[in-house]
Amino acid sequence: MLKIMALPPFPVSTFKVCCSSSQLQLNQPHLKHIQNSGVIACLRANSKDLAIKAARAAISGGISVMEIVMSTPGVFEVLQCLVQDHPTMTLGVGTVLNVDDAKIAINAGAKFLMSPATVKGIIDDVQGHEVLYIPGVMTPTEILSAHDAGAKIVKVYPVSALGGTHYISALTKPFPHIPIVASQGITIDSIGDFIGQGATAVVLSDAIFNKEAMAQNNFDVIYQLASLAASQGKEAVQWKRSCMPD
Numbered sequence: 273m274l275k276i277m278a279l280p281p282f283p284v285s286t287f288k289v290c291c292s293s294s295q296l297q298l299n300q301p302h303l304k305h306i307q308n309s310g311v312i313a314c315l316r317a318n319s320k321d322l323a324i325k326a327a328r329a330a331i332s333g334g335i336s337v338m339e340i341v342m343s344t345p346g347v348f349e350v351l352q353c354l355v356q357d358h359p360t361m362t363l364g365v366g367t368v369l370n371v372d373d374a375k376i377a378i379n380a381g382a383k384f385l386m387s388p389a390t391v392k393g394i395i396d397d398v399q400g401h402e403v404l405y406i407p408g409v410m411t412p413t414e415i416l417s418a419h420d421a422g423a424k425i426v427k428v429y430p431v432s433a434l435g436g437t438h439y440i441s442a443l444t445k446p447f448p449h450i451p452i453v454a455s456q457g458i459t460i461d462s463i464g465d466f467i468g469q470g471a472t473a474v475v476l477s478d479a480i481f482n483k484e485a486m487a488q489n490n491f492d493v494i495y496q497l498a499s500l501a502a503s504q505g506k507e508a509v510q511w512k513r514s515c516m517p518d
Contacts, residue, residue, distance in 0.1 A: 300402055300404060300424070301402070302362050302383045302384050302402065302403075302404040303404055303424055303425055303451065305336065305337060305362040306337050306362065306384075306404075306425070306451075306453070306472065306473050307451065307472050307473065307509070308506075308509060309336050309337045309362075309473060309502070309505055309506070309509070310463065310467055310472075310473050310474065310504075310505030310506060310508050310509040311335065311337065311463065311473060311474060311476055311501050311502060311504075311505035312337045312338065312339060312386075312453065312473055312474070312475045312476070313330050313335045313337065313338040313339070313476055313477075313480050313481070313498065313501070314338075314339050314341060314366055314455075314475050314476060314477035314480075314481075315327055315330070315338060315339065315340050315341065315344065315477075315481055316340075316341035316343055316344050316477065316481070317344050317345075317481075317486065318344075318345070319345055319346075320344070320345050320346035320349055320350055322486065322489070323340065323344050323345075323346075323347075323350045324350055324353055324354070325489070325491055326481055326486060326491065326494055327340070327350070327354055328357075328491075329491035329492075329494040329495045329498065330480055330481070330494055330495070330497075330498040331354075331358060331361070331498075332495055332498075333494070333495040333496065333497070333498025333499035333501075333502060334498060334499050334501075334502030334503065335480070335498045335501070335502055336361055336362065336502070337361070337362045337363075337364075337473075338354075338361070338362075338363055338364070339363075339364045339365060339366035339384070339386050339475075340354075340363070340364075340365055340366065341365075341366045341367050342365060342366065342367040342368060342369075342373065343367065347365060348365075348376055348377065348380040349380075351363060351365060351377065351380045351381055351382060352380050352381055355380070355381035356381075362383050362384060363381065363382065363383055364377070364382045364383055364384035364385055364386060364404075365377040365380075365382045365385055365386070366385075366386040366387075367386070367387065367388060368385045368386065368387050368391070368394065369387060369388075369389075369391060370391065370393070370394075371391070371393040371394055371397050374391075374393075374394045374397060374398070374405075375397070378398075378401075378403050382403065383402070383403060383404065384403065384404040384405070384406060385398070385403065385404070385405050385406065386405075386406040386408075386427060386475075387405075387406070387407050387408050387427075388408040388427075388429050389407065389408045389409075390407035390408060390409060390414065390417070390418045390421070390423070390426075391407065392421060394407070395407065395418070395421050395422045395423055396421075396422070399422055404424065404425065405423060406423070406425050406426065406427045406453060407423050407426055407427065408426075408427045408428075408429045408455075409426045409427065409428060409429070410428065410429070410434065412443065412446065412447070414426075415428075415443065415447055415450060415452070416447070416450075419447075419450050424451070425450070425451040425452070425453060425472065426450060426451070426452055426453070427452075427453040427454075427455050427475070428440065428443065428452055428453070428454055428455065428471075429455040429456050430455070430456035430457065431454045431455055431456050431457070431458070431466075432456050432457030432458070433456070433457075436462075436466075437462070437465045437466055437469045438469075440452065440454050440466055440469045440470050440471050441469040441470055443470070444469070444470030444471075445470075448470075451472040452470065452471055452472055453471065453472060453473050453474065453475060454466045454471040454473075454474045454475070455474070455475035456475070458474045458475065458476055458479065459479050460476065460479050460480075460497065460500050460501050460504055461504075462474075463476075463501065463504040463505055463508055464504060464507070464508040464511075467505070467508035467509060467512055468508060468511070468512065473505070474505070476501055479497065479501065480494065480497045480498050480501050481494060481497075482494065482497060485497075
């Protein structure tokens with residue numbers, strides 16, 4: 273039986289940098305929603321039914337931005353179902369690797385697309401549309417190249433292998449004008465650290481959709497984890513904005 277412990281408020285002392293005002297210049301509604309949330313829930317499941325039930329539990333817990341990973345069976349049907357039930361949510365598809373899948377996802381109602389690498393064809397395809405593309409990057413060169421190609425926000429992946437919060441802090445210094453999402457291996461109790469060090473948002477997968485809970489269809493645990501994650505994300509975002517100069 274999984275037990276969920278309430279997290280104490282993260283200490284202000286953990287925050288070492290404040291983002292520049294240019295980081296919060298919002299160009300489209302889905303980007304604004306991600307910046308306001310601070311958390312992108314990443315859902316992968318071994319069946320369409322499980323995916324829908326787990327997503328609903330997370331949404332009930334307060335998650336407002338969610339990606340459904342391409343490996344989930346019936347991923348586009350899951351997306352369509354959730355879009356129909358929650359039309360104002362920012363719902364997207366993750367691990368999109370080619371333009372064909374990107375187009376299907378957009379037709380299914382995706383408001384954003386995410387990749388582990390930068391797929392230039394997708395960047396080109398979404399230009400002029402409200403759909404937000406979040407390409408995966410690792411290095412400063414990749415960040416700048418993706419931004420110059422038209423990406424309004426990038427995903428640093430795999431962030432834990434690259435140095436975690438220290439790496440995010442180092443990247444945001446030369447690129448304060450480029451919103452960065454941190455992804456891979458992030459826990460709920462480290463949300464504040466990542467956002468405090470300059471990340472616009474974090475991607476949480478197992479931290480919300482716990483593997484044991486998913487295997488046991490324990491949606492109460494998913495609800496509790498989602499609630500903790502959503503509150504931590506919003507609190508971190510509010511703190512970061514409060515430290516910005518008027």
